Amino acid sequence: MRTKQTFISKEQIAEIAQKYPTPFHLYDEKGIREKARALNEAFSWTEKHGGFREYFAVKATPNPHIMRILMEEGCGFDCSSYTELLLSESLGAKCGDIIFSSNQTPDEDFLFAHKLGVHINLDDFTHIEILDKLLEDKGGIPETVFCRYNPGGEFRIRQDSNVMDTPGEAKYGFTKEQLFEGYRLLQSKGAKKFGIHAFLASNTNTNEYYPELARILFETIAELKEQTGISLSYVNLSGGVGVAYRPEETPNNIYAIGQGVQKAFERVLVPAGMGNVAIMSELGRFMLAEHGCLVTRAIREKHIYKEYIGVDACAVNLMRPAIYGAYHHITVAGKENEAAVHKYDIAGGLCENNDKFAIDRMLPKIDMGDFLIIHDTGAHGFSMGYNYNGKLRSAELLLKADGSVKLIRRAETPADYFATLEV
Secondary structure, eight states: OOOOOOSSOHHHHHHHHHHSOSSEEEEEHHHHHHHHHHHHHHTGGGGGTTOEEEEEEGGGOOOHHHHHHHHHTTOEEEEOSHHHHHHHHHTTOOGGGEEEEOSSOOHHHHHHHHHHTOEEEEOSTHHHHHHHHHTTTTTSSOSEEEEEBOOOSOEESSTTOSOEEOGGGSSOSBOHHHHHHHHHHHHHTTOOEEEEEOOOOSSBOSTTHHHHHHHHHHHHHHHHHHHHOOOOSEEEOOSOBOOOOSTTSOOOOHHHHHHHHHHHIIIIITTTTOTTOEEEEOOSHHHHGGGEEEEEEEEEEEESSSEEEEESOOTTTOOHHHHHOOOOOEEETTOTTSOOOEEEEEEOSSSSTTOEEEEEEEESOOOTTOEEEEOSOTTTTGGGOOOGGGOOOOEEEEEOTTSOEEEEEOOOOHHHHHTTSOO
16 A cells, blocks of 8 residues: 655744644645646647646645745736736736636626636636626727536546536536637627636546546537637636545646647647647646645544544644545654554644544544644645634745755734624
8 A cells, every 4th residue: 555755844844833833734845846747748748739827726735935936937827706807917917817707707807807808718608798898998898708617417537437516516617519619709890819717526546637638628618619710829728636635545637638738639620730739737736735734733632432632723723624525644743663553633722523634534543742644734734724702823834846845834822803894
């Protein structure tokens, strides 16, 4: 069985904790940079076509220090709200550096996205007229527009695959009929360059997802060109490429994924005379999850009908186990080589019974004061935090490539909690 490797040792954690008390989220700069470079290399074949760019999904880890690292590696940003646009703009991202993919979008968000000159990805057919009216005195529909496609029904890579989702149940995107009519309408309103975007399955652990999604989108835009004469400039594969949360799972191979997309591109788009289409991705989890962890300390133990270990983190710091029943591997720092012969529930202190990071997990014996490393929290970890029970969100730290540690978000204080209240 594979084991989960940590990028931080017990000795390093102990030293960090003297300055920054647990719990805290910790990110690995070296790993982040290596992942971005591998992604770009896997899609380097696009250089003889329309090119490739990753637009990091800001929602996954909205920290400017992390985002700046990704900018330095050539990434743009996928934003879904006014605030994420502001955050990206504050780093110097502009125009083509940002794609705005939103749904149920407020007017002010559309207007700000247009002001920044970013690529707007429309989620619904009705948004065409809404955007046109909003921008009536500002030049009208932008020259470049994306549309989000929802093919409906059930998506499955192959009949025997356990990778499936139900786009028809999702609230996002245009139907195929709406999509084709939408591009015609956008063209009539002055748009000149078009992109397509789709997200059909979440956190897939297979090298086949992106190639299959690419095939669907490539065939769709080839048909669009044949029927309407409209040729698209961009295909955005969005996110959905997952990570191996469990040690027994085989991680995705981004090079195999890139080769699969290339085969679909050469089989569908090149013969259709569309070999200059640019490829985009909006990966969040794949880019960051493995390169972050939540470090917490065992502070209580309880022996009733089950064996509990209470830690100083809770669902405020990592919601995924509580709301999804998601698995996150746990390492007891310094006991990596000890036998996992004790069965524990690892619990936080919220007044909610689902506030557990693990249930019936076999681990080495845990003593009070032990550090627990909760793996793969670099995406959708801190960013999903909240303040239930008056709990305060933890610090975020960056393990830099030179081995030093930098505070990139301080821990909240009671003053932060009360700052928006009239007391």
